[in-house]
Amino acid sequence: GQQLNQSPQSMFIQEGEDVSMNCTSSSIFNTWLWYKQDPGEGPVLLIALYKAGELTSNGRLTAQFGITRKDSFLNISASIPSDVGIYFCAGQAQGGSQGNLIFGKGTKLSVKP
Amino acid sequence: DSGVTQTPKHLITATGQRVTLRCSPRSGDLSVYWYQQSLDQGLQFLIQYYNGEERAKGNILERFSAQQFPDLHSELNLSSLELGDSALYFCASSVTINSYNEQFFGPGTRLTVL
Numbered sequence: 532g533q534q535l536n537q538s539p540q541s542m543f544i545q546e547g548e549d550v551s552m553n554c555t556s557s558s559i560f561n562t563w564l565w566y567k568q569d570p571g572e573g574p575v576l577l578i579a580l581y582k583a584g585e586l587t588s589n590g591r592l593t594a595q596f597g598i599t600r601k602d603s604f605l606n607i608s609a610s611i612p613s614d615v616g617i618y619f620c621a622g623q624a625q626g627g628s629q630g631n632l633i634f635g636k637g638t639k640l641s642v643k644p
Numbered sequence: 645d646s647g648v649t650q651t652p653k654h655l656i657t658a659t660g661q662r663v664t665l666r667c668s669p670r671s672g673d674l675s676v677y678w679y680q681q682s683l684d685q686g687l688q689f690l691i692q693y694y695n696g697e698e699r700a701k702g703n704i705l706e707r708f709s710a711q712q713f714p715d716l717h718s719e720l721n722l723s724s725l726e727l728g729d730s731a732l733y734f735c736a737s738s739v740t741i742n743s744y745n746e747q748f749f750g751p752g753t754r755l756t757v758l
Contacts, residue, residue, distance in 0.1 A: 536657060572735050572747030573646065574687070614654040619687065630679075631700050632747060 537620050538633030545643050546608055552638040553604040556619035562623040563596050563603040564632070569616045577618075578605070589620075610642050647671065648750035650735050656756045662723040665753045667735030669716055675699070675738045676718040677747055678710055682731040693718055722755070730757045 537554045544550060554563070562581055566574035578589050580596035580603060587594055593606045603622070607614055620635040647670035657663055670675050678690040680703075689702035693712035702711075707725075714720040722729060732754050736747035 566749075571751075573648070573736075573751050575646065576746050576748065579746050621687075631689050631702055632694070633689070636686040 535620055535622065535633055535635040537638055539638055540636070541639040541641070543641045543643065546612060548610055550607040550610055550614070550640060552618060553602060553605060554569040554622070554635045556624070557601070557624065557634075559600040559625040560603075560622040561600075561625050563594070564621045565592075565594050565603070565605045566619045566621060567616045568619065568637070570626075574619055606614060609641075610640075612642050612644050615640055615642050646748040648735060648737050648748055650733075650750035650753050652753060653751065654754050654756075656758065657725060658758055659725055659727060661725050661757075662721065663755065665720040665722070665733050665735075665755075667718045667720070667737075669718070669735075669737030670748055671736035673748070674716065674745065675740060675747075676712055676716070677704050677738070678704075678718070678720050679734040679735040679736065679749075680731050681734060681752070685702055687734070690720070696752065725757045727757050730755055 535554045537592040540643045564579050565577045568574040578587050578594040583600045584598050585633050591608045617637040618637050621632045649668045651666045651679045674695045677692045680688045691703040691710050692700040694714050707723050710720045732752045734749050734752045738747045
């Protein structure tokens with residue numbers, strides 16, 4: 532089935548550093564969502580984007596819906612140890628069936644104190 | 645706490661068996677979604693129900709089935725289990741029929757097939 536290309540697969544950074552990750556698709560998306568998953572837990576919604584070009588912040592997190600509607604990025608500023616986890620992008624493709632969110636394979640973030 | 649509950653948290657069973665996973669959506673949410681998460685496949689959408697009716701199907705095997713009851717809780721039935729069915733199964737819910745509305749995930753059920 533359709534998949535999103537999420538990169539990088541993993542990141543090892545020092546506390547205080549900024550982080551950037553992105554997702555790309557070969558098709559147009561109507562919605563982009565960013566989730567974080569802690570070990571043994573379900574994904575938790577961080578940011579939702581609904582319009583091309585939209586830039587939305589949630590505390591130290593900022594995400595953007597790409598102008599081409601085929602990509603999105605997530606930035607985390609001044610990372611802290613509790614940012615550790617797996618970050619997933621997800622989206623609904625234009626013309627896709629309602630309810631069918633497509634997920635990227637995740638970016639695993641490790642933060643060294 | 646997302647407000648979505650799933651039971652059981654862990655399930656260990658043998659090949660060939662049948663199991664039922666249960667999900668209660670957030671209060672007020674009419675849509676329920678089921679996902680399978682395995683190490684090599686990531687999160688895969690299985691099926692969606694809205695107010696009791698099936699609305700969308702993803703990569704769900706014929707051995708798997710689901711339903712949503714009048715009280716809006718949902719059950720995912722997995723039968724003739726194989727080793728490869730071992731995975732985390734998540735339920736999510738949203739207010740409307742459309743995933744334009746954010747989906748809120750439950751804590752998952754970890755299924756181990758031996």
